[in-house]
Amino acid sequence: MHKFILPLLASAALVIAMPAFGQDAKPLAGQSITVLMPSPQGPNIAEDFEAETGIHVDLQTLSWDDIRPKLVTALVAGTAPADVTEFDWSWTGQFSAAGWYMPLNDVIDADTLEDIGVAKIFTVDGKLLGIPYTNDFRVMLVNKKHFADAGVANMPKTLNDLVAAAKAIKEKGVTEYPIGLPVSATEGASTSWYLLTKAFGGELFDKDFNPLFLQPDSAGYKALAFELMLLKDGLVDPASTGLKDSQINESMFSQGLTSIMISGEPGRLGQMNDPKQSKVAGQVEAILVPTESGETRSFGLPEALAIPNVSENKEAAVAFVKWFTSREFQKKNAVNGFLPTRTSALSELNEAGKLNSGDALVAQSKTVEALFPQGTPPWYPQFSSGVNTAINSAAKGQMTVDQAMEAIATAAKQAMAQ
Amino acid sequence: MSVVASGNVANKRGVGFNADTTLGLLLVSPIVITMVALVFYPMGRTVWDSLHRVNPMQVGTPFVGLENYSRMLSDAQLATTWGNTLTYVVLAVLAEIILGVLAAALINQIKTGRQWVLAAVILPWALPGVVNSVIWLWIYQPGAGLLNGILVALGLPFENHVWFNDRTSAIIAVTVVHVWRMMPLTIVIVLAAMQGIPAHLYEAARIDGATRVQMFGLVTLPLVRSAIAVAMTNATVNAFNLFDEAWVLAGASLETRPVLVQIYLETFQNLRFSYGMALSVVVTLVSLLISLVYVLRVYRNTRFD
Numbered sequence: 001m002h003k004f005i006l007p008l009l010a011s012a013a014l015v016i017a018m019p020a021f022g023q024d025a026k027p028l029a030g031q032s033i034t035v036l037m038p039s040p041q042g043p044n045i046a047e048d049f050e051a052e053t054g055i056h057v058d059l060q061t062l063s064w065d066d067i068r069p070k071l072v073t074a075l076v077a078g079t080a081p082a083d084v085t086e087f088d089w090s091w092t093g094q095f096s097a098a099g100w101y102m103p104l105n106d107v108i109d110a111d112t113l114e115d116i117g118v119a120k121i122f123t124v125d126g127k128l129l130g131i132p133y134t135n136d137f138r139v140m141l142v143n144k145k146h147f148a149d150a151g152v153a154n155m156p157k158t159l160n161d162l163v164a165a166a167k168a169i170k171e172k173g174v175t176e177y178p179i180g181l182p183v184s185a186t187e188g189a190s191t192s193w194y195l196l197t198k199a200f201g202g203e204l205f206d207k208d209f210n211p212l213f214l215q216p217d218s219a220g221y222k223a224l225a226f227e228l229m230l231l232k233d234g235l236v237d238p239a240s241t242g243l244k245d246s247q248i249n250e251s252m253f254s255q256g257l258t259s260i261m262i263s264g265e266p267g268r269l270g271q272m273n274d275p276k277q278s279k280v281a282g283q284v285e286a287i288l289v290p291t292e293s294g295e296t297r298s299f300g301l302p303e304a305l306a307i308p309n310v311s312e313n314k315e316a317a318v319a320f321v322k323w324f325t326s327r328e329f330q331k332k333n334a335v336n337g338f339l340p341t342r343t344s345a346l347s348e349l350n351e352a353g354k355l356n357s358g359d360a361l362v363a364q365s366k367t368v369e370a371l372f373p374q375g376t377p378p379w380y381p382q383f384s385s386g387v388n389t390a391i392n393s394a395a396k397g398q399m400t401v402d403q404a405m406e407a408i409a410t411a412a413k414q415a416m417a418q
Numbered sequence: 419m420s421v422v423a424s425g426n427v428a429n430k431r432g433v434g435f436n437a438d439t440t441l442g443l444l445l446v447s448p449i450v451i452t453m454v455a456l457v458f459y460p461m462g463r464t465v466w467d468s469l470h471r472v473n474p475m476q477v478g479t480p481f482v483g484l485e486n487y488s489r490m491l492s493d494a495q496l497a498t499t500w501g502n503t504l505t506y507v508v509l510a511v512l513a514e515i516i517l518g519v520l521a522a523a524l525i526n527q528i529k530t531g532r533q534w535v536l537a538a539v540i541l542p543w544a545l546p547g548v549v550n551s552v553i554w555l556w557i558y559q560p561g562a563g564l565l566n567g568i569l570v571a572l573g574l575p576f577e578n579h580v581w582f583n584d585r586t587s588a589i590i591a592v593t594v595v596h597v598w599r600m601m602p603l604t605i606v607i608v609l610a611a612m613q614g615i616p617a618h619l620y621e622a623a624r625i626d627g628a629t630r631v632q633m634f635g636l637v638t639l640p641l642v643r644s645a646i647a648v649a650m651t652n653a654t655v656n657a658f659n660l661f662d663e664a665w666v667l668a669g670a671s672l673e674t675r676p677v678l679v680q681i682y683l684e685t686f687q688n689l690r691f692s693y694g695m696a697l698s699v700v701v702t703l704v705s706l707l708i709s710l711v712y713v714l715r716v717y718r719n720t721r722f723d
Contacts, residue, residue: 068686068687069686071688072686072689075474076689076691078472087658094475094689097474097475097476097477098474098689100474184669184671185668185669185670185671185672186669186670238560238578238580238583239560239561239578239580240584241581242582242668242669242671243581243669350577381687381688382687382688385670385683385687385688388670389495389671389672392671392672393671393672393673395583396582396583396584396585396671396673397583398585398672398673410494415542415688418473418688418690
């Protein structure tokens with residue numbers, strides 16, 4: 001009899017204890033958080049997270065450009081736009097000075113930080129304000145079929161090679177405007193100019209934030225002159241004065257109307273090679289950014305998740321940030337166009353052959369520099385606006401390169417004075 | 419004596435000066451409370467904050483006097499945006515008034531189906547500014563845009579012409595969209611005034627041998643002047659507030675950027691809230707002052723006492 005009773009009692013005890021075990025595994029089950037991220041995101045984020053943690057997620061997505069005004073208006077009024085929000089690298093200085101986000105140093109372990117090297121871009125005065133979830137940097141995207149059709153066998157390594165390839169593509173009539181380059185008054189025009197400044201072997205500022213682009217032999221000056229030359233020679237569509245980088249990617253490059261994205265985003269490779277979203281699927285690959293010297297350079301524009309100080313659900317918010325930036329999820333999320341920020345996840349995906357142009361991306365990721373080694377300054381948004389406004393005016397023939405560089409320097413000076 | 423008597427009667431009936439005053443106050447209180455809460459308090463607060471430094475990146479909000487206003491004098495981008503805004507105001511007000519009055523006169527001649535014509539004319543005004551602007555963005559598109567298509571069909575060299583790469587054509591393109599949206603309001607205001615002109619005035623003018631043009635200049639226009647003043651005031655304020663059209667069609671481009679876009683950038687991009695508030699105060703004052711000129715001038719010319 002005892003043979004039956006003891007196991008029965010043990011089973012009953014286990015059944016009674018099960019919910020308690022479950023609660024231990026999901027200590028925050030039943031809580032709800034709001035998350036604000038740029039669109040598009042993977043379709044099952046909320047469901048997967050809830051299944052794993054029991055925390056309900058109200059995921060709101062907006063276009064990247066619309067997120068910042070929403071964050072600023074809510075945060076300046078002392079309310080939380082969401083419990084977890086997007087946090088772009090370019091906002092770091094400004095949002096840090098405003099003190100809007102909680103430091104995450106105490107809730108993120110050292111191994112994670114070591115694995116996510118770009119996290120240091122989000123660290124100001126020792127305070128880690130965001131955990132990077134997408135490893136955005138710049139590569140060059142090319143349509144290899146267009147190159148082959150134009151008889152260009154070798155991918156460009158220098159800027160001269162690049163111009164020669166673009167001219168060959170145009171002369172063969174493969175595309176009318178072979179190079180995609182935003183010169184509108186938008187952030188994309190600024191980042192393209194920063195990349196070309198690096199490609200010409202220079203920097204924007206010295207360590208004391210004195211501008212380094214005013215002299216005609218400086219890299220920044222040559223970068224803008226190069227952009228205007230591409231426009232003048234008909235290698236860039238003159239309508240690019242009104243197009244954002246996303247519009248050039250989606251309405252030109254992925255439609256086969258242009259052959260080279262100078263300032264390409266690695267995260268778009270999946271979309272470009274998806275027949276449902278692109279007419280050039282299977283033709284697109286990433287190559288290392290060509291430079292004047294032939295030695296590639298790039299810079300990082302990672303995006304992070306962060307938690308506003310005024311969030312009322314910080315514990316659950318931290319759980320979401322940890323889950324979203326975990327190695328397993330990053331590997332899974334790569335199919336949605338988000339390149340892992342964890343070195344380990346990036347290597348594993350590449351070794352498994354799951355990354356489009358994986359070798360080029362891994363090689364380029366090793367050359368990624370911070371745009372501002374001193375840390376992103378609080379005046380960056382104003383400076384960047386001055387940059388793209390001047391580039392846009394120069395591209396429309398309303399300013400010379402000299403005037404544009406002066407205007408950018410003045411914008412920087414005024415921004416720093418605030 | 420009679421005053422006392424009537425006072426007594428009134429008191430007996432429970433009505434009188436005090437009761438009337440109370441009722442009057444009760445009746446106006448909703449609008450007074452609404453105006454104070456939603457207009458005067460925010461306006462006063464905006465003016466007050468514009469005299470402080472309100473910037474979330476800096477600690478505290480110290481009183482800075484007129485510093486935010488004096489900074490405007492050395493702001494080169496602001497000067498350009500003011501130039502753009504004043505250009506929009508002049509072009510838009512002229513176009514809306516001239517074309518609006520002519521369109522109202524034309525619609526006034528229609529005897530049957532006027533309401534349908536009016537409904538069609540009002541449509542752009544009824545649509546949100548952003549929707550109008552997006553429609554026109556397609557029209558202006560360099561490649562497949564309707565405008566270039568029509569010009570090319572007429573044999574003109576406008577293949578892939580980019581209208582926003584030249585400041586003059588860009589300003590005109592933005593103004594056209596704004597006028598397209600706001601002119602219906604001018605038409606409605608002026609048409610209402612035209613419909614109130616007694617028919618016998620036109621009969622008398624006809625008997626005197628006046629031509630149609632003379633009747634328009636000597637009868638119609640003088641009698642709709644006050645309506646035109648109202649329409650001009652409205653057009654001016656709206657042109658100073660131009661935002662959607664410039665933002666959707668040309669983004670932050672300096673060549674077309676009006677003051678309101680500059681305010682948006684200063685406030686939400688640069689986080690200089692008090693500077694944005696000072697700019698808003700100045701834009702409000704300038705548009706009100708200019709509008710006041712029309713109103714006072716027309717009031718002087720049309721008063722009958």
